[in-house]
Amino acid sequence: MTDNLPTETTPEALPAPPLPRTRMQPAIQLLTSAAIIIGGTLLFTTLVLLASGTAPLEAYRLILSGAFRNPRTIADLIMLTAPLLLCSAGLTLTFSAGLYNLGIEGQIVIGAVLAMVPLRLLPDLPPPVLWLLALSAGASGGMLWALLVGVLRLYTNVSEIFVGLGLNFIAIGITLYLVFGPWKRPGVASMSGTEPLPEALWLPTLEGSRLVPLAPIIALVGISVVWFALTRTHWGLELRATGLNLAAAERLGVPAHARLVQSLAGCGALAGLAGALQILAVYRALIPNISSGIGFLALLVVLLVRFNPVWVGPVAILFASFSIGSIQLPLQLGIDSSIAGVLQGTLVLFALIAQGVQERRR
Amino acid sequence: MDTQQILINLAAILAGAAPLIFATMGETITERSGVVNLSLDGKMLLAAMTGFAVGVHTQNVLLGFVAAAGVGMLVALVLCFVSLGLRLSQTAVGFVLALLCTDLSSFLGNPYVRIPGVAVPAQPIPVLQDLPILGQVLFQHNLLIYASFLLVPLVWWFLFRTRAGLTLRALGERPTTAYARGVPVLPLQLLYVLLGGALVGIAGAAYTLDLKQGWSYRHIAGTGWIALAIVIFGGWNPWRVAFGCYLFGALQLFATRSQSLIPNVPTQIFQVAPFALMILILVLVNAGSNPTLQRWIEQLPAPLSQPVQHVLARLNTAAPAALGQPFRRP
Numbered sequence: 048m049t050d051n052l053p054t055e056t057t058p059e060a061l062p063a064p065p066l067p068r069t070r071m072q073p074a075i076q077l078l079t080s081a082a083i084i085i086g087g088t089l090l091f092t093t094l095v096l097l098a099s100g101t102a103p104l105e106a107y108r109l110i111l112s113g114a115f116r117n118p119r120t121i122a123d124l125i126m127l128t129a130p131l132l133l134c135s136a137g138l139t140l141t142f143s144a145g146l147y148n149l150g151i152e153g154q155i156v157i158g159a160v161l162a163m164v165p166l167r168l169l170p171d172l173p174p175p176v177l178w179l180l181a182l183s184a185g186a187s188g189g190m191l192w193a194l195l196v197g198v199l200r201l202y203t204n205v206s207e208i209f210v211g212l213g214l215n216f217i218a219i220g221i222t223l224y225l226v227f228g229p230w231k232r233p234g235v236a237s238m239s240g241t242e243p244l245p246e247a248l249w250l251p252t253l254e255g256s257r258l259v260p261l262a263p264i265i266a267l268v269g270i271s272v273v274w275f276a277l278t279r280t281h282w283g284l285e286l287r288a289t290g291l292n293l294a295a296a297e298r299l300g301v302p303a304h305a306r307l308v309q310s311l312a313g314c315g316a317l318a319g320l321a322g323a324l325q326i327l328a329v330y331r332a333l334i335p336n337i338s339s340g341i342g343f344l345a346l347l348v349v350l351l352v353r354f355n356p357v358w359v360g361p362v363a364i365l366f367a368s369f370s371i372g373s374i375q376l377p378l379q380l381g382i383d384s385s386i387a388g389v390l391q392g393t394l395v396l397f398a399l400i401a402q403g404v405q406e407r408r409r
Numbered sequence: 410m411d412t413q414q415i416l417i418n419l420a421a422i423l424a425g426a427a428p429l430i431f432a433t434m435g436e437t438i439t440e441r442s443g444v445v446n447l448s449l450d451g452k453m454l455l456a457a458m459t460g461f462a463v464g465v466h467t468q469n470v471l472l473g474f475v476a477a478a479g480v481g482m483l484v485a486l487v488l489c490f491v492s493l494g495l496r497l498s499q500t501a502v503g504f505v506l507a508l509l510c511t512d513l514s515s516f517l518g519n520p521y522v523r524i525p526g527v528a529v530p531a532q533p534i535p536v537l538q539d540l541p542i543l544g545q546v547l548f549q550h551n552l553l554i555y556a557s558f559l560l561v562p563l564v565w566w567f568l569f570r571t572r573a574g575l576t577l578r579a580l581g582e583r584p585t586t587a588y589a590r591g592v593p594v595l596p597l598q599l600l601y602v603l604l605g606g607a608l609v610g611i612a613g614a615a616y617t618l619d620l621k622q623g624w625s626y627r628h629i630a631g632t633g634w635i636a637l638a639i640v641i642f643g644g645w646n647p648w649r650v651a652f653g654c655y656l657f658g659a660l661q662l663f664a665t666r667s668q669s670l671i672p673n674v675p676t677q678i679f680q681v682a683p684f685a686l687m688i689l690i691l692v693l694v695n696a697g698s699n700p701t702l703q704r705w706i707e708q709l710p711a712p713l714s715q716p717v718q719h720v721l722a723r724l725n726t727a728a729p730a731a732l733g734q735p736f737r738r739p
Binding site: 095098099147201202203204206208209210219220221223228343383385386388389395396399402404 | 447487490491494495496497500501502504505506508509511512513515516517519520631634637638641675677678680681684685687688691692695696698699701702
């Protein structure tokens with residue numbers, strides 16, 4: 048299973064070849080898909096909300112509008128969307144190559160850990176130099192962690208799914224060790240993380256806000272590079288060919304195994320960059336939950352848009368807005384904020400169902 | 410360590426591995442029929458929460474297990490609908506379901522966090538429990554643990570000694586051939602995925618109603634992934650899978666015990682060790698089938714390469730040939 052599972056499952060998920068159709072069909076298809084996705088998701092989450100004794104309309108209102116309440120929440124939304132976009136861009140690479148990179152959470156975490164190293168060792172360097180060092184250390188950390196997956200996949204045929212998941216737990220173990228061991232706060236070690244970075248090392252924010260303009264800029268550059276590499280270069284063509292059919296690509300002279308490893312390295316670097324941003328721009332310290340589940344959320348985003356780099360942006364913003372919007376649910380309605388995850392997961396599930404229904408009709 | 414301590418530890422290993430036995434046997438059946446159910450981790454959490462909640466409301470342990478099995482089957486049904494009915498990637502659907510069920514368990518389980526519930530009563534078996542050594546290790550548990558002992562031979566017997574088991578394995582190896590011989594492939598796959606789902610559900614409730622009584626946020630997160638890895642390690646063979654479960658249980662017990670024995674090693678090492686071990690074992694199990702690695706091993710000095718090759722060949726396992734591929738009627 049470990050070898051053929053990922054490569055065999057991808058082709059059906061990629062766009063089917065165009066068929067001759069009338070002008071009306073795409074519109075009808077779009078409407079059916081939208082009806083399945085929105086109708087199914089609303090029905091399911093409403094039932095879940097009712098089961099927990101919550102007024103559904105009030106909950107929906109808070110989740111949907113919560114992120115756009117005031118400049119502060121909008122800043123939070125942008126600061127969550129930026130790493131989410133970077134991870135989604137990376138996963139677009141690995142999914143195109145036919146890999147399920149579930150190890151992305153660990154890649155974010157190791158990126159964050161390595162970004163801390165220059166910040167702790169050389170705090171006297173001029174901040175811009177340090178930022179550059181931290182960002183590159185983060186990217187290399189994530190890449191290293193992803194390459195571990197790639198090497199094991201290549202040389203021992205182990206499924207990247209299980210290696211990745213195992214490495215996630217190991218990465219979190221390393222973080223906990225650092226937070227409670229060598230990097231603990233003077234006096235008390237706690238789940239709240241390491242000593243915050245000195246203010247001089249924080250990435251500059253917009254006046255009076257938590258928004259770091261550099262974060263969304265890096266994210267947009269990341270997603271654009273991925274879009275260009277995948278759709279406008281020969282390398283991207285070879286990568287997609289590898290994902291569609293590894294054996295066939297190899298016969299045609301594509302260095303398929305190299306492309307697999309390169310897609311993982313690229314994804315790891317982007318995830319590591321996201322981890323470095325979590326340190327430099329969001330938490331300003333290493334905390335045990337530094338990835339905040341962004342990697343898995345990005346997996347959902349990319350599964351929903353079926354690896355299409357153009358749609359990654361809007362869906363990432365939508366999903367991030369659910370997460371930010373649900374933060375106030377425990378305070379206002381006394382329910383757990385994990386309903387955002389339920390909503391996101393259900394959306395992706397019904398999107399898959401809609402996709403399956405469309406493909407059956409052809 | 411004296412004999413008494415060893416016996417206590419052995420009994421603890423057998424009991425501690427019971428939920429894993431249920432989960433891995435369920436997944437073995439599912440995967441032998443050709444379907445990967447990657448949703449294990451979330452499904453176990455959701456079933457664990459449901460079993461606990463039903464137990465709290467009805468004050469009845471059995472109803473808790475029934476509800477948990479029901480939840481397992483329900484999630485399995487969704488997986489079947491999307492992956493068998495609509496023929497979408499089993500990996501993708503399984504992963505989405507794993508995340509969705511985890512969040513559902515956190516959301517719906519919120520009122521049940523850290524409240525007292527019901528538990529499986531201890532039920533030593535009369536007469537047998539007084540046997541020297543064996544009595545203490547095997548017969549002083551509860552019905553759930555005894556059931557886990559019986560489940561392994563039962564699944565093995567069903568898979569390898571019955572007609573229905575032969576058909577089940579055919580589904581995972583050559584579904585088209587089975588179909589040509591008149592086997593209703595999809596309905597049978599549905600049946601076995603549901604059966605596997607029920608067992609996984611019971612595994613979840615085995616934690617909240619017996620081994621780690623009570624419910625908290627992400628109570629047993631990570632166990633499901635371990636169970637999936639153990640099935641691969643066990644090569645889809647019930648005996649070897651069960652061995653994997655007990656080995657894992659033993660290592661976990663060893664880790665918790667050594668934590669107090671060797672205090673200057675950070676505790677995180679022990680928390681992380683099972684996952685590092687999982688990767689290592691998967692590497693060992695798969696290494697035998699990789700040509701590049703084979704070439705490397707052949708270049709080792711002769712006294713080394715022979716035994717290494719032998720061990721890797723013994724460890725190497727082959728998945729059911731049609732695992733994860735949706736069946737299409739020819």
